[in-house]
Amino acid sequence: MQQVKKGDTVRVHYHGKLNDGSTFDSSDGRAPLEFVVGNGQVIKGFDDAVMSMAVGEKKTVTIPVHEAYGERSDENMVRYPITEFPADIKPEVGMELHMSDDQGHVFPVIVAEVTDDSVLLDANHPLAGEPLTFEIELVEIA
Incomplete structure (x- = not known):
């Protein structure tokens, strides 16, 4: 079964939550998010999370602040x-x-x-200083 590697274009559905359980973003009701893995189009922790996933696989990951939007400054x-x-x-x-x-x-x-x-x-990113939890489903490796 094909697994995601750097340079692949992928499509994922996701649900992002803060530590308090509130949703800050989701692809629910929208087309899957498409990006090139390792190209810096998404935060590092999200990029790393999809590596080695197979189509149809689901996972939940918590991304630490330094791999998300960094600390507030x-x-x-x-x-x-x-x-x-x-x-x-x-x-x-x-x-x-x-x-x-x-x-x-x-x-x-x-x-x-x-x-x-x-x-x-x-000018801090609104999610700076927050660890982020994502439920991710790999829909396609293009």
């Missing part, structure tokens, strides 16, 4: 002058905004704090 918290915001945007705590870096990469940030003169933006 204070370096990803940025204080931004409120005067630099466009006039049509009134920042509020919890609001998601999109910023771009010097290379033009766009990334989401969450407004963590608003003061009279600045806004604290959190």
